[in-house]
């Protein structure tokens with residue numbers, strides 16, 4: 001049964017008797033799913049793992065779809081290894097370990113985890129896509145998961161949330177975060193540490209070997225330490241800011257007689273909610289879209305537009 | 317951790333042992349091992365890496381090159397085949413539509429030097445405009461279609477394809493899918509064997525397809541397929557794994573591994589080719605089993621043909637015709653067919669954390685082009701490339717997208733319809749313009765359309781990962797070659813209004829675009845700025861937002877630049893904006909839009925690097 005550590009928010013749940021996955025002992029292949037966002041190095045993690053498995057004599061299949069990887073899209077790589085592997089993709093609900101290089105991506109793929117035994121290891125780093133910042137409703141929430149490690153805690157067998165990016169940055173190279181997660185992954189498998197280090201040293205640029213090996217150890221120690229209940233380094237999970245509810249609302253007023261139809265406000269309105277009407281006078285065509293941002297008010301050369309605040313009480 | 321830039325030469329790897337390779341790497345290796353002398357292709361996901369890998373093999377061994385489009389690529393390969401050497405072309409599924417005109421006739425002509433087409437389908441539409449099943453095209457063209465199921469078979473089948481091509485005097489298709497092309501699995505490699513050059517085959521009745529000759533050739537086509545089908549009755553290309561006589565599975569390609577994943581002990585007939593089919597072998601297999609199920613991804617190609625023989629098989633009543641097959645979908649289908657016991661819904665916890673659609677890069681020049689287009693209130697016929705991403709929020713500046721090169725002629729048609737009240741604009745990338753945008757431009761001028769063409773010249777074929785093209789003046793192997801002068805070419809098409817503008821110059825872009833749509837006739841505006849990702853990553857010092865000046869108007873957010881996100885501060889209920897310095901490349905476009913002047917170059921406090929560095933190439 002999972003024992004839950006409450007002292008450090010970034011350790012979520014550890015199994016009292018964590019399994020070490022050994023492909024020699026199972027007929028079915030071992031399944032590791034690695035996920036993240038384009039540019040984070042998901043494919044590198046899976047290449048290292050695949051090479052180790054290959055060196056140790058297992059059949060390994062590694063499958064990824066990376067068509068949109070370069071455009072900030074979702075990247076995922078399935079790695080399956082054992083004495084015999086058929087499908088290159090992991091069946092849903094059969095992933096033994098899920099490694100996430102980005103917090104929300106870890107949540108996205110959670111359904112792939114094997115219920116009851118699947119291990120979740122996620123960097124708490126957030127990469128907020130521009131799409132999450134689209135809402136124009138006053139006081140709008142960001143379109144990014146509000147789920148915290150606490151929300152995940154009860155739902156998985158064993159889970160770790162660690163600030164790998166921050167730890168790697170402190171060690172001297174932000175880009176080594178994925179190696180730190182490899183160190184974390186290594187604690188779930190029976191492969192010898194030297195084998196991991198040999199392959200990592202072989203795969204990373206020569207100048208960065210030392211820092212990569214150092215953060216690999218950190219990742220390993222982090223998981224081992226939390227499993228033993230020792231205090232582990234790492235920042236606590238920072239929740240997203242709450243929306244500002246007590247906001248000012250502005251209503252827009254256009255003095256038609258002063259407007260000369262120069263079109264400046266229409267062209268510059270970020271919400272594109274102004275038009276020139278048939279009399280060539282500015283008009284708020286879509287009042288529900290206006291955020292009261294003042295841009296038209298400030299840019300109008302003839303002071304024809306004014307924004308007037310209304311108080312919360314008046315709104316209510 | 318990032319990968320080392322240079323990999324070892326692919327010819328240096330040891331033979332006789334296995335290496336982890338993607339399907340695409342294995343196909344390139346197969347081409348080299350088979351002694352292919354000429355390979356020509358146009359990029360397209362998921363096929364692109366085949367040619368990129370071929371470009372790593374020695375120049376003396378293979379002429380590997382990017383063509384201007386898939387038909388040109390196939391015609392180049394056909395020419396090499398005429399001249400008696402092995403030739404190959406590779407393309408994504410929709411590329412075959414472009415190449416098909418040549419293919420349909422070449423099927424009658426056959427192959428002097430081995431002629432192989434690698435066609436990569438995209439079930440699930442990971443990055444394409446449709447989900448067509450190219451196996452149907454193979455039958456249509458009456459050419460054999462080989463279907464590998466992993467990287468090893470991709471290598472083996474590609475080599476066998478050359479052998480079949482030469483022995484049966486036919487072009488041959490090897491059909492891959494995204495999953496095969498992009499999956500790494502162990503591959504046993506061997507030495508290269510170079511066939512003798514055969515020289516040109518002087519045979520006009522075979523090589524020149526006029527009606528009289530074509531009528532002679534059609535029976536030859538039918539005959540060779542019958543002979544091949546006969547050979548396939550006993551060929552190793554089909555794998556027969558007999559188990560219980562209750563249920564037999566007929567399958568091919570990736571579907572085979574999904575079947576094995578779920579039913580490792582089942583009776584399976586795995587077909588190496590989906591066309592032509594070994595009829596007797598299949599009849600015998602059906603006779604041995606009480607019930608036969610055909611498992612195929614996408615269309616019921618094999619299933620339908622078997623049914624025409626009067627045999628009773630099942631398949632598409634359980635297996636989807638839409639989307640990519642998966643181990644779990646295969647399981648569900650077998651459960652529906654009553655072959656497997658329903659499994660309890662055993663999934664991990666479900667979360668819906670956020671939507672993360674692909675976006676234009678920070679500093680992408682297309683963002684400014686579409687911002688200007690959007691401000692003009694025009695009708696936009698779009699095309700295919702990175703810039704198609706401008707269809708989504710916040711740019712929302714594309715009204716139609718059909719196929720590569722469609723934009724200009726679509727715009728002409730909109731103009732001719734006479735119903736459009738807005739000015740009509742076609743947007744097209746440099747590579748797409750060269751691929752198939754030139755004939756429609758000539759057509760637009762010839763037929764006196766009133767449209768504006770915006771040529772989005774980012775100096776690369778970006779969407780597919782940054783391939784050279786005639787507009788870049790470099791070859792696949794990075795050598796200098798002739799560089800197209802777009803203005804000269806467009807002028808030669810008869811266009812009289814041509815302007816080139818820096819895409820990062822917001823004011824000029826807006827003003828020049830306004831002028832271009834005011835012009836009556838065909839006008840071409842060239843939006844000029846290199847892609848920030850390829851061929852070199854561009855990263856200048858970042859810009860930053862001064863929170864005290866930002867009134868959170870969200871104007872800059874309309875660019876959709878992924879470096880611009882919300883900060884934790886608010887202004888009158890709106891989010892103040894910040895810039896992620898690691899993502900921002902310093903293009904300054906957002907600063908040109910900010911009405912309060914809140915966006916400024918980041919002040920460098922460190923004295924050593926205090927000298928202002930211009931935005932440049934990293």
Ligand SMILES: Cc1ncc(C[n+]2csc(CCOP(=O)(O)OP(=O)(O)O)c2C)c(N)n1
Nearest residue numbers: 360411700701702745746747748777778779
């Ligand atoms: C017939 C066909 N061939 C190939 C492709 C794959 N493909 C999609 S976009 C693209 C290149 C677009 O390059 P360009 O027009 O220069 O635009 P960019 O991506 O550089 O913005 C290619 C080759 C396709 N979709 N259809």
Ligand code: SF4
Nearest residue numbers: 269290291293294296
């Ligand atoms: S205040 Fe003016 S510029 Fe701002 S959203 Fe409203 S109408 Fe547009």
Ligand code: SF4
Nearest residue numbers: 677680702778847848
């Ligand atoms: S790869 Fe180039 S063209 Fe494509 S989105 Fe990025 S910058 Fe724009």
Ligand code: SF4
Nearest residue numbers: 679877900903904906
């Ligand atoms: S300068 Fe502005 S638009 Fe350009 S990359 Fe930076 S944040 Fe994006």
Ligand code: SF4
Nearest residue numbers: 866867869870872910
């Ligand atoms: S455009 Fe300027 S004022 Fe408006 S949100 Fe962006 S940074 Fe703030």
